[in-house]
Amino acid sequence: MGADHVVALSIDGSIAALFIxxxxGVMVARQMLASLRFFMWQSVALAASALVLAxxxxxxxLFWVALITVVSKVLAVPWVLRWAAGEEVYGCREVDQALDIPVSVLVASVLALVTWFAMVPTLPIFASGVPFAHINLPAGMVMVLWGAFTVALRRESVAQLMGLLIMENGAFFGSIAIVHNLTVIVEIAVAVDVPILALVIGLLIRNIRRVTGSTLAGALDSLHER
Amino acid sequence: MNVDGLPALILLIPLAGAVSTLLIQKAAPLLTLLTAAVTLILTVLAALQVESGGPLTGGHGLFVLDALGALYLLPVGFVYFTSSLYAIGYLQARRQKHPDEAPPRFRQYFPLMNIFALVILAVPVVANFALMWIAIELTTVFSAFLVAYEDRPEALEAAWKYVMLTSMGAMIALLGVLMLYYGTHAVGQPPTWQGLITAAPRIPAPLLLLAFVLWLIGFGAKAGLVPMHTWLPDAHSQAPASVCAVLSGVETGAALYMLLRIYPALTANPGVHDPGAWYMTVGLITVGSAAFMLLQVHDFKRMFGYSTIEHMGIILTACGLGAAIHEQGMVYQLFAHSFVKPFCFYAAGLAGVVFGTQEIMRVRGLISRSPAVGWALLVSTLAIAGAPPFALFLSEYEILARGYASGQYVPTGLLTVFIVLAFIALVYQVSRIAFGEPSAAAEGSSWSKVRVPWSSLIALSIAFLPVVIFGIYLPPQLAQLVHQAAGLLEVHG
Structure with a gap:
C-alpha cells in the first residue's frame, strides 16, 4: 500500500467517524431544525469522502457523486422541505421520541457492534482494488440500521423523514467505496430521487398537520385489526 | 415497424399521458383511458414479439425485455387500462357517497396514475438493476398521494405508513443493489439480469448472500412479506379501489419480480447453499400469517390486502420448492394473481359504494341489493381463493403437485394447510357480505340513492374475462411465453 493510500485512508477514516x-446527532437531536442540520453536515461528510476517494x-x-450529493442533499432537500413543510421543520419544536437519549445511544451502540460483526466476513472480499471498503462499508451499513432505528424511535414525522434520509446517506457512503462505474443516468436518477422523496414526504407532513392538527406520526394509530 | 423501439414507446406513452392530463385537466379521465388503451396494445405487441423473436433490446442497451418481463408487462397494461376506466365513475360515486368529507384530489389523480403506471412499466423494461431499483422506489413516491386520495386522517395514516415502510425497505435494498453492481462489474459483466447470472459463479458467496439478504428485507417490505407487511392492509383499506387494483395487482409483484430474478444467480453460485430454504421459510411464514389474519379481518378491502400477502407468500414458497424448474406453476401464479386481484378490488370498491362502509359486520345481503356487484364479489373471492375453474386453481395445483412429487412433504403440506385455511376464511367472510337479509346499517343508509357507475361496471366486466378465460384456456402464444419465462428462472450450475 502506497503512502498516498495511507494518508487517504486516514482522512477517510476520520470522515467516517464524523459521518457516524x-x-x-440526527438520531438524538432534541429539535427538528438541529436534526436537519446534522443531516446536512452528514451529507457534506459523504461528499468529502467521495472527494477523497476520487x-x-x-x-x-466520484467528483460527480460529490457534486450531486451537495446539490441534492445539502441544497435541494432543505429547500424542498422549507417549501413543502417549512413551519413543521423550521419551527423550533422539541422532538418527541419513544426512548430517552441514553437508552437510544445504548441501542445504537449495540446495533453498530452487531453490524460490524455481520460485515467482517465480507470485508476480505474487498481487500484488493477497493481499499476504502473496510472503512466505508461498515460505516454505511451502521447508518442504514441507525436510520431504520431513528424511524422507529422518533414519533415526529419530520424526524422520521430524517431517519429515512440518513439511511440513504448510509447506503451511498458504503457504496462509493465499491461502485465506481455507475452510469450517468443512474447517478442523475438517484440524485433526483432523494429530493422528490423529500418533497412527497414533506407534502404528506403538511397534509397530516392540516388534517390532524399535529405532525406526530406516532399518534397516527387508528388502522389495525381489532 | 421497428420492434426495438417498443420498450421505449411503452414508457413514452404514459409519460405523454401524464403531461397531457396535467395540461388538459378537464379531459384527464378520457386522456388517461386513451393512454392506457394504447399502452395495453403495445404491451400485447411486445409480448407477442418476445414470444416469437426473443428478447427485445433498445436504447443502446438501456432497455431489455425478456419473456418474464413481457409476461409481467401484460397484467400491468391490463390493470392500467381497466383501472383508468373504473376510476371515471367510481371516484365520482365515492364523492357523492361522502359529500361531507374533504374534496378528493380528483385533479391530481389522473396525472399521478399515469406516472405511477409509467414507473411500474419501467421495472421489467429497463436493463440495469440500479434503474429498476429507482423505478420501484418511485412507485412509492408517485402513489403516496393516490393512497391518501381522500385526505382523511385514516388515509393519511395509511399513506404515511406506506411511504415510510416501503422507502425504508428501498434504502436497505439499495445497498444490496449496489453490492451486486460491484459484484458483476468485478468479473467484467454488465449490471443486468443476464450479466448477473453469468457473473454469479464468480461473485464471492458472502457478498452474494449479503446482497440477497438486503434485497429480501428491502424488496420484501414492498412485496408485503411478513413481518414487513404492515403497510399493506392499511393502504388497501384506505386507497380508492382503482388504486388498490394497481397496488395489489402489479406493484407488489414488481418487488417480488426482483426477488425471483435473483434466485437463479444464487443457485448458480456453489458457495451459496440451498437458497430455496430462505424463500420457503419467508414464504411459509407469510402465507401462514396472512391465512390467520384473514380469519379475523373486519374490513373487506383489508381482507383482499391480506389475500395479496398470502399470494406473495405462495409465490415465494413455490420458488423455494423449486417449482420453477421447467415448470410453470410459480410463474403462472404471479401472472394469474395480477389479473384476478384487480377484479376483486373492483368488486369490493363497488360494494363499498353500495353500502357506504367497508365493515364486514355492518353489511349483509349484497346480492339482493346489487346482484351484479354481489355476484362479482363472490366470484372474485372464489377466484382469488383458488377455486376451480379459475386460473389460480391451476397454478396452485401445479405448485402443490410438484412439491409433493419432489418429496418435500413438510413444506408442501404446510402450504396446503395455509391455502385451505385462507380459502375457508375468504369464502366465510364474503358469504356473510353477499348473502342474507340486508343489514340495518345498509337499510338506514342512503344506499338506494347510489347508482353503480356504468364505467366501473364495464371495467368490472372486462376484468372478469381473463379471470375465467385463463382458467379454462391459455392461448398457445401465452402458454409459450409462460414456458419461456419459467425457463429464465431455471436453476443453473
Whole structure:
C-alpha cells in the first residue's frame, strides 16, 4: 500500500467517524431544525469522502457523486422541505421520541457492534482494488440500521423523514467505496430521487398537520385489526 | 415497424399521458383511458414479439425485455387500462357517497396514475438493476398521494405508513443493489439480469448472500412479506379501489419480480447453499400469517390486502420448492394473481359504494341489493381463493403437485394447510357480505340513492374475462411465453 493510500485512508477514516457522529446527532437531536442540520453536515461528510476517494483512486466519476450529493442533499432537500413543510421543520419544536437519549445511544451502540460483526466476513472480499471498503462499508451499513432505528424511535414525522434520509446517506457512503462505474443516468436518477422523496414526504407532513392538527406520526394509530 | 423501439414507446406513452392530463385537466379521465388503451396494445405487441423473436433490446442497451418481463408487462397494461376506466365513475360515486368529507384530489389523480403506471412499466423494461431499483422506489413516491386520495386522517395514516415502510425497505435494498453492481462489474459483466447470472459463479458467496439478504428485507417490505407487511392492509383499506387494483395487482409483484430474478444467480453460485430454504421459510411464514389474519379481518378491502400477502407468500414458497424448474406453476401464479386481484378490488370498491362502509359486520345481503356487484364479489373471492375453474386453481395445483412429487412433504403440506385455511376464511367472510337479509346499517343508509357507475361496471366486466378465460384456456402464444419465462428462472450450475 502506497503512502498516498495511507494518508487517504486516514482522512477517510476520520470522515467516517464524523459521518457516524453526525448520524448519531440526527438520531438524538432534541429539535427538528438541529436534526436537519446534522443531516446536512452528514451529507457534506459523504461528499468529502467521495472527494477523497476520487483524488486517491483517480476515479473522476466520484467528483460527480460529490457534486450531486451537495446539490441534492445539502441544497435541494432543505429547500424542498422549507417549501413543502417549512413551519413543521423550521419551527423550533422539541422532538418527541419513544426512548430517552441514553437508552437510544445504548441501542445504537449495540446495533453498530452487531453490524460490524455481520460485515467482517465480507470485508476480505474487498481487500484488493477497493481499499476504502473496510472503512466505508461498515460505516454505511451502521447508518442504514441507525436510520431504520431513528424511524422507529422518533414519533415526529419530520424526524422520521430524517431517519429515512440518513439511511440513504448510509447506503451511498458504503457504496462509493465499491461502485465506481455507475452510469450517468443512474447517478442523475438517484440524485433526483432523494429530493422528490423529500418533497412527497414533506407534502404528506403538511397534509397530516392540516388534517390532524399535529405532525406526530406516532399518534397516527387508528388502522389495525381489532 | 421497428420492434426495438417498443420498450421505449411503452414508457413514452404514459409519460405523454401524464403531461397531457396535467395540461388538459378537464379531459384527464378520457386522456388517461386513451393512454392506457394504447399502452395495453403495445404491451400485447411486445409480448407477442418476445414470444416469437426473443428478447427485445433498445436504447443502446438501456432497455431489455425478456419473456418474464413481457409476461409481467401484460397484467400491468391490463390493470392500467381497466383501472383508468373504473376510476371515471367510481371516484365520482365515492364523492357523492361522502359529500361531507374533504374534496378528493380528483385533479391530481389522473396525472399521478399515469406516472405511477409509467414507473411500474419501467421495472421489467429497463436493463440495469440500479434503474429498476429507482423505478420501484418511485412507485412509492408517485402513489403516496393516490393512497391518501381522500385526505382523511385514516388515509393519511395509511399513506404515511406506506411511504415510510416501503422507502425504508428501498434504502436497505439499495445497498444490496449496489453490492451486486460491484459484484458483476468485478468479473467484467454488465449490471443486468443476464450479466448477473453469468457473473454469479464468480461473485464471492458472502457478498452474494449479503446482497440477497438486503434485497429480501428491502424488496420484501414492498412485496408485503411478513413481518414487513404492515403497510399493506392499511393502504388497501384506505386507497380508492382503482388504486388498490394497481397496488395489489402489479406493484407488489414488481418487488417480488426482483426477488425471483435473483434466485437463479444464487443457485448458480456453489458457495451459496440451498437458497430455496430462505424463500420457503419467508414464504411459509407469510402465507401462514396472512391465512390467520384473514380469519379475523373486519374490513373487506383489508381482507383482499391480506389475500395479496398470502399470494406473495405462495409465490415465494413455490420458488423455494423449486417449482420453477421447467415448470410453470410459480410463474403462472404471479401472472394469474395480477389479473384476478384487480377484479376483486373492483368488486369490493363497488360494494363499498353500495353500502357506504367497508365493515364486514355492518353489511349483509349484497346480492339482493346489487346482484351484479354481489355476484362479482363472490366470484372474485372464489377466484382469488383458488377455486376451480379459475386460473389460480391451476397454478396452485401445479405448485402443490410438484412439491409433493419432489418429496418435500413438510413444506408442501404446510402450504396446503395455509391455502385451505385462507380459502375457508375468504369464502366465510364474503358469504356473510353477499348473502342474507340486508343489514340495518345498509337499510338506514342512503344506499338506494347510489347508482353503480356504468364505467366501473364495464371495467368490472372486462376484468372478469381473463379471470375465467385463463382458467379454462391459455392461448398457445401465452402458454409459450409462460414456458419461456419459467425457463429464465431455471436453476443453473
Amino acid at each position: 457522529v453526525l448520524g448519531l 483524488v486517491d483512486l483517480h476515479i473522476y466519476s
